[in-house]
Amino acid sequence: MTPPHELRLSGALDLAPAPERTPVHIPPRLGHFIDGAFVDGSDTFDTINPATGDVLAKVCAAGAEEVDAAVRAADRAFREVWGPMDGAARGKVLYRIARRMQERSRELAVLESMDNGKPIRESRDVDVPLAANHFFYYAGWADKLSYAVPGRTVRPLGVAAQVIPWNFPLLMMAWKLAPALAMGNTVVIKPAETTPLTARLLCEVFQEVGLPPGVVNVVNGAGATGGHLVGHPIPRKVAFTGSTGVGKRILASTAGSGKKVTLELGGKGANIVFADAALDQAVEGTINGIFFNQGHVCCAGSRLLLEESVAADFLGRLQRRMSTLRVGDPLDKNTDVGAINSERQLKVIQHYVDVGRNEGATVWQGSATALPKRGLFHLPTLLLDVDSTCTVAREEIFGPVLSVLTFRTPDEAIKKANDTEYGLSCGVWTEKTSKLFEVSHALNCGVVWANGYNLFDPASPFGGVRHSGFGREGGLAGLAPYLEVT
Amino acid sequence: MTARLAVWRTPKLYIGGQFVRSESGQTVAVATAEGILHACRGSRKDLRDATEHARAAQPKWAARAALNRGQILYRLGEMLEGRGAGEAADRAVHHAGWADKVTALLSTLNPVSATYVNYTMIRPVGVIAAVVDPATGMLGMVEALAAATVMGNSVLLLVAAESVDDATTLAECIATSDWPAGVVQIVTGTLSELVGHVNGLDDIDTLLRVGTPLDAEVALAAEQAGARTIRRLVDLPNPSIPATPEQLGRLAEAKTVWMSAYEPQGGAASY
Numbered sequence: 135m136t137p138p139h140e141l142r143l144s145g146a147l148d149l150a151p152a153p154e155r156t157p158v159h160i161p162p163r164l165g166h167f168i169d170g171a172f173v174d175g176s177d178t179f180d181t182i183n184p185a186t187g188d189v190l191a192k193v194c195a196a197g198a199e200e201v202d203a204a205v206r207a208a209d210r211a212f213r214e215v216w217g218p219m220d221g222a223a224r225g226k227v228l229y230r231i232a233r234r235m236q237e238r239s240r241e242l243a244v245l246e247s248m249d250n251g252k253p254i255r256e257s258r259d260v261d262v263p264l265a266a267n268h269f270f271y272y273a274g275w276a277d278k279l280s281y282a283v284p285g286r287t288v289r290p291l292g293v294a295a296q297v298i299p300w301n302f303p304l305l306m307m308a309w310k311l312a313p314a315l316a317m318g319n320t321v322v323i324k325p326a327e328t329t330p331l332t333a334r335l336l337c338e339v340f341q342e343v344g345l346p347p348g349v350v351n352v353v354n355g356a357g358a359t360g361g362h363l364v365g366h367p368i369p370r371k372v373a374f375t376g377s378t379g380v381g382k383r384i385l386a387s388t389a390g391s392g393k394k395v396t397l398e399l400g401g402k403g404a405n406i407v408f409a410d411a412a413l414d415q416a417v418e419g420t421i422n423g424i425f426f427n428q429g430h431v432c433c434a435g436s437r438l439l440l441e442e443s444v445a446a447d448f449l450g451r452l453q454r455r456m457s458t459l460r461v462g463d464p465l466d467k468n469t470d471v472g473a474i475n476s477e478r479q480l481k482v483i484q485h486y487v488d489v490g491r492n493e494g495a496t497v498w499q500g501s502a503t504a505l506p507k508r509g510l511f512h513l514p515t516l517l518l519d520v521d522s523t524c525t526v527a528r529e530e531i532f533g534p535v536l537s538v539l540t541f542r543t544p545d546e547a548i549k550k551a552n553d554t555e556y557g558l559s560c561g562v563w564t565e566k567t568s569k570l571f572e573v574s575h576a577l578n579c580g581v582v583w584a585n586g587y588n589l590f591d592p593a594s595p596f597g598g599v600r601h602s603g604f605g606r607e608g609g610l611a612g613l614a615p616y617l618e619v620t
Numbered sequence: 621m622t623a624r625l626a627v628w629r630t631p632k633l634y635i636g637g638q639f640v641r642s643e644s645g646q647t648v649a650v651a652t653a654e655g656i657l658h659a660c661r662g663s664r665k666d667l668r669d670a671t672e673h674a675r676a677a678q679p680k681w682a683a684r685a686a687l688n689r690g691q692i693l694y695r696l697g698e699m700l701e702g703r704g705a706g707e708a709a710d711r712a713v714h715h716a717g718w719a720d721k722v723t724a725l726l727s728t729l730n731p732v733s734a735t736y737v738n739y740t741m742i743r744p745v746g747v748i749a750a751v752v753d754p755a756t757g758m759l760g761m762v763e764a765l766a767a768a769t770v771m772g773n774s775v776l777l778l779v780a781a782e783s784v785d786d787a788t789t790l791a792e793c794i795a796t797s798d799w800p801a802g803v804v805q806i807v808t809g810t811l812s813e814l815v816g817h818v819n820g821l822d823d824i825d826t827l828l829r830v831g832t833p834l835d836a837e838v839a840l841a842a843e844q845a846g847a848r849t850i851r852r853l854v855d856l857p858n859p860s861i862p863a864t865p866e867q868l869g870r871l872a873e874a875k876t877v878w879m880s881a882y883e884p885q886g887g888a889a890s891y
Contacts, residue, residue, distance in 0.1 A: 385846070390839070399850070581877075584879045586734075589732075589736070593732050594876055595728075610728050
C-alpha cells in the first residue's frame, strides 16, 4: 500500500559529504604485542581499507615461536603478577582501561571504520562505547568473585587463548578480554587478519594504564597462527568467535586436552513480525536487524518471517525505508551501510544472492545512493518468495541480504523460526503481551529480542545453542567460562 | 518336596516406555552370583530409535510444571525404596526437590541500559546421552537420570552389560512411576560400542559422563566425534556426591530475553 503522495526518495537525498576527520596514527608495519612490548615479526600481509582498496598497513603473521613466546609471557604474568593480585587492584586497572577507551574513543572509532568498513555512526555510537562499558562492567566483578558461585570456591583458569572475528574487532576483543582479566586469567588473543588496527591501539592503552606486561598479548596472523595458539599446551581455556566450520575444527582439535572451550558461532536469526505489531517500529527493527554492520553480524535477523495478512503492507514500508539507506563512505557521518570487509566476503554474498535467484527467489535491492565506484560495497537486498527449504533460508550469508518468508499462525511462526541448525537469536514483534511472551519463550535460541533487534549490553548474557555454539559472554553467566569451580 | 524355583527376569532394553529386545538379536553374557545373564547388546538402530523417542518426548517433558517433574522424580524414589535401593532412592528424592528451585538459583535479572526487562533463564539442552561407569552402580545411573531429567532434558542411559540387573530394576521403577514414555531410555551393551554408535548420531545435544566410564582412547574419540555436531560434554566424575546447582546448570542453556517494557524502541537503542 503505497501512500498516494509518496515522496520519491531515491536520488532526492543528496547530502554534502560529512566526513569524520579525527586524525589517527597507523604504523606502517604491525608486529605483535608480547610481554608488554610491541615486537616486530615476519611473513607480512596487507590490511586494506575496504572502502578504498588502499593498503593501511603491513601486518606480520606470528609463527609457532612467536605464539609460544606470547603464551609463556602470559603464563608468567598469570603466576607471578595477575593471578596473585588483589581483586580490587585488578578491577582498578580494568576501570582505567574503560576510562582510557572512552577518552580515546574517537580514534578507536575512526580506526575501526577504516579497517573494517563499518559506518562511523556505528563504530562511534555502538562498538566503541559498548566495548568500554564491557570493561567497566567486568571491572566491578574483579573483587567479587567469591560471590559468583554461591557456596563454591572459584579460581581463575590460567592462560586463555582467544580468537576473534573481523565483524566487531574491538567489541569482540573487549567481550573476550574483560571477563577473562577480571577473574585473574591472562590472555593471548589473535585478532582477525583483516582487522588488526584497533587491537594495536588498545595495546597502547594497556601500556598507558599500567597493565602489567604479559597480562594481555596480541599475536597477528590468519588461521595458521590461530592453530598454533589454540593447539599450544599451556592455555587452559580456548574462546572462539567465528564461523561454525572453524568452531568444529577447534572443538575437534582440543579434544582430550582438558581445555575449557567456549564457541560463539554462526546464526540464521528469525525476525518474526505479527500483524498486530507496531509496524513502523518493526520496520526499523528489521532494518537494524539485517543492515546493521552490513549484515556482518552472527545474530543478524537474516530471516524475516511476516504474518501473511500484513506481508504486502509491511514489505511496502520496508522497501520505502530501504530506499532511504545511504550506502557509502564509512567515515561519512551520514552513511547507514558501509563497506563489505573483504573481497572474499563480497563474493560469498554475491554467490548467495545468485543461489537465491536460482532457487526461485525474487531479488529486490534499494538504497538512497548509487554504490561508490571504488571499494567493496553491496546494496541492501531483499530475497522475496523464499521458503524454509531454500539455501538462503538455511545458510548464513553474513551480508546485507534478507530472506523473506511468511506464516499464518503463531505456531507456524515458531516452527519456521526453530527450523534451523543454528540457535543464536530471534526477534519477535507484536503489541499483544501474551503472544510476545509465548513466542519469545518458545524460540530455541540463546537470545530473544521482544520488540527490538541487535541490542547488546555488558550485563546481558549473549551466546547460542546447537550449531551456534555454547558458553555465554556478558552478565553473570559470562563469568563461568573463565572460572574453575571447586 | 522340591525347592521352589525362582522366576528369572528377562533383561531387556527400555525404549520409548516399552521393554524391548535389541533389534540386533544379540546379547552380552554376564556372569553373576546367580548364574549367567544375557544382557541385550544395544545396536546402532536401537540407539537411533531411542534418540527419536527422546527427541519427541523432550519438549512435553520440559513443558510440564516443575512441581510435577519433581513429583515424578520423588515417585521414582518411592519405587527404588521398594526395591531395596535406599541410597539411589535418596538421590532421586534429593534431585526431585531441585525441580522447582534450581531455576531460581540459575536465572538472573539483568540491569541493561535500555527500556527492556532483560532476564536470563535456563532451558534444557535437549537430548542427553549419559554413559555410566559400572563402578558407580545403581547410584551412578540414578544420578545421571535425575540430573538430566530434573533440568527438563530427556536421556539415553548407556549402561554396561555387567550392570544389567540394576538397569532392569531401574527400568521397572521408571515404568511404574508415571514417567511419560520417551523421557528415559535405558540401553545395555558394551560401553565403548554404545558410545561409538552414539557418536554417529546427529541428534544428541550433550554427552554426559558419570564416573570414569570410558578408557582414554574411547573418551578421546568421543570428544573428537562430538565436534561434528557441536555436542556438549559434561562430566560428573564423582556421583557419590549429588550434582551441585552449578553442575546441573551445565545440563542447561542460558536463554536471555529482552522483553520490551515501554513503547517499542525500533532498532535504535540508547547505547
